[in-house]
Amino acid sequence: MPLEQEPIRARVLEIIKTLAPEMDTGKLVADAPLRKQIDLDSMDWLNVLAAIHERLGVNIPEADYSQLGTLDSIVAYLAARLSRRTQG
Amino acid sequence: MRPRVIRQALRAESDPGGGAEAFSWAQVGRDLGIRPGGPVNMAYLAVDRHADSELADKPAFRFLAENRSPHDLSYRELARLTDRFGNALKSLGVQPGDSIFVLCGRRCELYVAVLGALKIGAIVSPLFPAFGPEPIRNRMAQAAGKVLVTTASAYRRKVEPIRGELPSLRHVVLVDDLGGGVVPETRGWDHLLHAASDVPALVATTAGDPALLHFTSGTTGMPKGALHVHAAILTHYATARIALDLRPDDLFWCTADPGWVTGMSYGILAPLAVGATCIVDEAEFDAARWVAILESEGVNVWYTAPTAIRMLMKAGPMLFAGHAFAALRFIASVGEPLNPEAVWWSMETFRLPIHDTWWQTETGGIMVANAAADDIRPGAMGRPVPGIVAHVVRHRAGEPVTVIETPETVGELALESGWPSMFGAYLGQPERYRECFAGNLYLSGDLVRRDADGYFWFVGRSDDVIKTAGHLIGPFEVESALMEHQAVAEAGVIGKPDALAGEVIKAFVALKHDVVPSDALRSELLAHARRRLGAAVAPKEIAFVECLPHTRSGKILRRLLKARELGLSEGDSSTLE
Numbered sequence: 010m011p012l013e014q015e016p017i018r019a020r021v022l023e024i025i026k027t028l029a030p031e032m033d034t035g036k037l038v039a040d041a042p043l044r045k046q047i048d049l050d051s052m053d054w055l056n057v058l059a060a061i062h063e064r065l066g067v068n069i070p071e072a073d074y075s076q077l078g079t080l081d082s083i084v085a086y087l088a089a090r091l092s093r094r095t096q097g
Numbered sequence: 098m099r100p101r102v103i104r105q106a107l108r109a110e111s112d113p114g115g116g117a118e119a120f121s122w123a124q125v126g127r128d129l130g131i132r133p134g135g136p137v138n139m140a141y142l143a144v145d146r147h148a149d150s151e152l153a154d155k156p157a158f159r160f161l162a163e164n165r166s167p168h169d170l171s172y173r174e175l176a177r178l179t180d181r182f183g184n185a186l187k188s189l190g191v192q193p194g195d196s197i198f199v200l201c202g203r204r205c206e207l208y209v210a211v212l213g214a215l216k217i218g219a220i221v222s223p224l225f226p227a228f229g230p231e232p233i234r235n236r237m238a239q240a241a242g243k244v245l246v247t248t249a250s251a252y253r254r255k256v257e258p259i260r261g262e263l264p265s266l267r268h269v270v271l272v273d274d275l276g277g278g279v280v281p282e283t284r285g286w287d288h289l290l291h292a293a294s295d296v297p298a299l300v301a302t303t304a305g306d307p308a309l310l311h312f313t314s315g316t317t318g319m320p321k322g323a324l325h326v327h328a329a330i331l332t333h334y335a336t337a338r339i340a341l342d343l344r345p346d347d348l349f350w351c352t353a354d355p356g357w358v359t360g361m362s363y364g365i366l367a368p369l370a371v372g373a374t375c376i377v378d379e380a381e382f383d384a385a386r387w388v389a390i391l392e393s394e395g396v397n398v399w400y401t402a403p404t405a406i407r408m409l410m411k412a413g414p415m416l417f418a419g420h421a422f423a424a425l426r427f428i429a430s431v432g433e434p435l436n437p438e439a440v441w442w443s444m445e446t447f448r449l450p451i452h453d454t455w456w457q458t459e460t461g462g463i464m465v466a467n468a469a470a471d472d473i474r475p476g477a478m479g480r481p482v483p484g485i486v487a488h489v490v491r492h493r494a495g496e497p498v499t500v501i502e503t504p505e506t507v508g509e510l511a512l513e514s515g516w517p518s519m520f521g522a523y524l525g526q527p528e529r530y531r532e533c534f535a536g537n538l539y540l541s542g543d544l545v546r547r548d549a550d551g552y553f554w555f556v557g558r559s560d561d562v563i564k565t566a567g568h569l570i571g572p573f574e575v576e577s578a579l580m581e582h583q584a585v586a587e588a589g590v591i592g593k594p595d596a597l598a599g600e601v602i603k604a605f606v607a608l609k610h611d612v613v614p615s616d617a618l619r620s621e622l623l624a625h626a627r628r629r630l631g632a633a634v635a636p637k638e639i640a641f642v643e644c645l646p647h648t649r650s651g652k653i654l655r656r657l658l659k660a661r662e663l664g665l666s667e668g669d670s671s672t673l674e
Contacts, residue, residue, distance in 0.1 A: 029632075031624035042163075044381060045250065050227050050632040051382050051408070052566065052598050071384040071412040 017065070017091070018084045024060040028053050039080040067091065099441060103450045103473040120483035122517060125335045129370070136301040139308050139330045140179060140216035143369035145299065148176035152345070156374045159348070160205055161390065163380050170205060172372075175212065178290070182213030183298030185289045189244065189268050193218030193300055196240040196310065200224040200233065200247040200256070203354060203377050206272045206286055210246040211355065211365060215308055215327075218300040219244075222310035222322070225356030225568075226251065229631030231578055234259040235319055236312050240524055241265035248274040252283065255631075304328035304517075310524065311358045313458035314571030315542075316560040316655075322524035325461045332462035332484075332518035333367035340454055340482050342427045342469035345372035347397040350390070352378070352405060357568060358458045359431055362518075363400055367462075373398075384412040388420055395424035402432040402567040406439050406451065407597050417446050427469065429454055432567025433599045434555040437475035453478060455553070457541060458569070459533065461518025465510075465553050477552040478545070486513040489547050490538065492559075498535035504549040507556050511538040561655045563592035565600050570634055572655060578629045579604055579636075582622055584612045589645045589653040590636065593662055604636040605658050607644050614641040 022034055025047065032047050044054065062068045067090050069077070077083045126133075129142055147153065156169035170178075191197065197214040199221065201207035214221045222240055224233055233255055237245070242265060247256060249271050260266065260282070269283040279285065302308070308327045312320040337343040341363070349368045353359035368375045376394055380386060382405060391399065409416070428443060428451045435453040443451045455465040455478040465487060467479035481487040489501045489508040501508045514537050523530045533540055544556040563570045572590035579588040587607045592600030606622065608614060619639050626635040646654040 027620075029624075029627060030620040031628045048227060048229070048627060048632040050566070051404070052595075052601065052637065053632055054381075055408075055597065056637075071416055074383050075385060 013092075014084050014088045017087050018080070020065060021061070021080065021083055021087070024057055024064065025049075027060070028056050037080060042078050043080055043083070044078075061087070065091070099437075099475075101474060103440070103444075103475065120335075122331055122335075122484055125331045125484075129331065129334060131304075131331075137304040137306075137327045137330075138216065138218075138299060138302045139327050139366055140212045141299055142330050142334075143366050144172060144176050144179060144212055145216075145297075147172040147369075147372050152372050155372075157369055158205070158208060158375050158377055159394070160203075161376065161378045161380070161394075165386070165389070167394075168205070172369075175209070177295050178209045179213040179216050180298045181290050181293045181295045182209050183217040184296065185270075185293035186214060186217055186219060186244065187298065188293060189284075191217065191219055191244060193302065194220060194307065195243045196220045196222055198222050198224055198237055198240075198242040198245045199355075200226065200228075200245060200251050201272065202226055202248065202274075203379050204248075204272070204274075206246070207355060208365060208377070210270075211361070213298070214244075216298050216300070218302045218306060220307050220310050220324075221361075222312070223356045223361055225354060225633055227631050227633035228255070228356075229627065229629050229634065230255045230259045231629040232320075232574065232631060232634055234262055235574075236322070237263055237266065239312075239319070240310055240322055244268045244270065246270045246272070246286070248272045249277055249280060250274050252280065302327050305521075307521070309361060309461075311361070311458045313358075314562055314569050314574065315529075316562055316571065317573055318529075318571075319574060319577075320571060321526055321529060323458050323461075323520040324522045324524055325518060326521055329362075329461045329518035330366055330370055332516055333362050334370040335484065336463040336466075336482055337363065337367035337371050339470075340452070340463045340466035340468045341367075341398055341400060341429050343368060343371050343373055343398050347371075347373045347426075348376060348395055348424070349373045349398045349400070350376040350378075350394075350396045351400040352382075352387075353400070353402065353431075353567075358461070359400075359402075359567075362462055363431075382408065384409055384416055388416055391422055391425060392420050396422075397424050398427045398429075399425060400429045400431065403430055403435050403439065404432070404566040404598055406430060406435070406443075410439065410442050411597065414446070422447050425449060428452065429466075431456065431463070433564050434476070434478065440473065440475035450475070455479065455543075455555070457543075459520045459539070459541075460512065460516075461520060462516075464512060464516075474548075474552050477548075477554050479553065480551050481512075481553075485516055487511070487553065488513075488538065489545060489553075490535075490540070492535070492540055498538065498540070505546050507544055507546045509559055510541040510543045510545045510553065511535070512541065513537055514539050561591070563590070563600050563602055565592060565595075565602055566598045568633060570602060575602060575604065575626070575630065575634060575636060576653075578626055579606060579622065581629070582625050584608055584618060585622070586610075587645050587653070589655055589658050591655050591659045591662060593638065593659075601638065602634075602636040603638040603640065603662065605640050605642045605645060607642055 153173040271283040309325040351364040452467040467473045490511045492509045575590040576588040593603040595601040646657045
């Protein structure tokens with residue numbers, strides 16, 4: 010994993026932890042489907058995305074939701090979006 | 098300006114010569130091949146009846162996996178699998194009238210388990226997969242569940258910790274979704290089915306034998322188990338045809354989870370009774386995925402819910418650009434009132450209106466609808482379906498219930514009792530059941546008005562139940578879980594209006610006198626509630642308050658909490674402490 014993804018991962022975990030504080034971060038398998046491991050209903054999931062928009066400044070369009078199945082894929086997606094922004 | 102009525106071109110085609118007059122439940126029974134006084138079994142009428150007909154090789158279900166690859170299961174295959182599962186249950190000692198619970202994602206085994214258990218006369222009770230251990234324990238204990246069919250992942254997280262508190266639970270049948278092999282104290286689904294015979298498992302149940310147990314919530318007390326009989330399938334069948342315009346050649350998608358009554362009545366029984374093919378999407382809601390399914394699978398009839406519709410509206414028109422929904426013929430909605438904006442949005446997006454329908458767990462099937470043959474009034478619940486007589490009544494404590502004849506007057510929606518899918522009992526609570534009736538009228542608890550043309554309009558609830566994402570949640574169940582936490586003195590729970598979910602669950606918590614409120618404590622309480630109740634029932638928001646408002650008799654005044662939340666006038670406070 011590229012080093013620059015670490016802070017993004019920490020921010021994402023922090024956001025999920027706010028909405029689902031019962032989550033045991035240590036038990037989370039980063040490359041397995043997230044919503045199969047944590048009890049996030051549709052409203053929780055939308056709140057996760059809204060918090061990502063608010064705190065990381067990345068607005069994720071609905072068409073991209075299918076790329077966000079695991080913690081790893083969320084972090085990679087956000088890293089790509091954020092780096093595109095700095096380069097642009 | 099947008100018209101108040103959408104005229105239906107269908108009318109002439111589907112309602113020749115006033116078909117409504119010709120309707121009778123006896124005729125529906127004859128259409129299904131039921132002999133007067135003869136056996137009635139939901140699974141036979143939904144599956145076996147077609148397995149020896151020209152529909153035998155037609156898909157009953159099309160399961161869409163996470164990667165959207167389809168898997169079809171024909172009526173003939175479904176009949177054989179449900180025979181196997183029924184025989185497997187018999188080999189475990191299951192008798193007609195025993196309770197079987199299912200706690201599964203929307204995968205093939207869930208559907209086989211439900212229909213196989215119905216086939217042998219067991220009572221099926223579905224649990225929503227987003228329930229936590231406490232709602233699961235409470236419901237299974239109330240019904241003395243004998244067998245649970247679940248997945249290894251759900252078992253590990255939600256059932257194993259409470260299994261010791263469920264003495265009636267004899268067998269747990271596990272679908273191995275983790276690939277972990279044998280789990281102690283359980284039976285593997287594959288092994289059990291493989292060992293079972295596929296000779297016909299059908300038990301000759303009668304119209305009045307119990308079939309389904311759906312838990313629903315009221316203002317007070319724990320959830321109540323509403324019991325439905327095998328004859329309920331007459332309502333499912335008739336309303337699918339009349340209110341959803343469903344035909345045997347249709348590909349039908351009901352997006353509700355079978356953990357709730359809609360997913361059972363219209364995600365399984367109604368479409369199979371008609372002989373249609375049901376789409377089952379195993380994945381959670383995803384706007385782009387839903388657009389793709391509607392388009393590429395060629396869905397003809399789509400039954401969904403306002404929360405999902407609002408999420409699709411929020412996704413914006415770009416999501417629909419370039420897509421065509423040529424096969425789509427009919428869209429209907431249920432769960433909570435559908436805003437007129439959603440009907441107009443649908444006209445622009447799909448070139449079709451959305452037909453709102455109204456019913457409840459207790460009614461077992463659609464009662465009021467903007468039916469296929471009727472004009473649509475956007476924002477209205479619709480009119481009673483054939484076979485159903487609805488009234489607006491005045492219902493006040495200590496006064497006799499009276500029917501209101503004057504149009505546009507607000508009162509409680511009441512239905513003349515006796516339709517086939519009317520609930521027959523609240524399990525173990527005869528008093529609460531009796532309270533739902535006045536003479537021959539079932540009192541729905543929903544406040545409505547009726548216009549001069551007979552369309553009903555939803556006004557509100559007469560009690561404090563919460564409607565979140567179309568699901569009914571009782572505040573008491575949430576408050577009880579919060580009060581189990583050592584820091585909590587008292588909790589009051591309300592539905593807070595929300596643009597997408599209709600309402601979200603919000604808890605007001607008064608702490609014990611020596612406890613100091615903090616963000617860390619709020620987080621701890623949220624974790625506690627989510628662990629006990631699961632995401633579907635736990636609050637989304639928790640606020641600390643000094644004390645909660647009460648009536649003189651000591652009940653929490655949730656209405657006042659809600660009025661404060663909305664910044665409304667607190668009204669008459671003479672009954673406050």
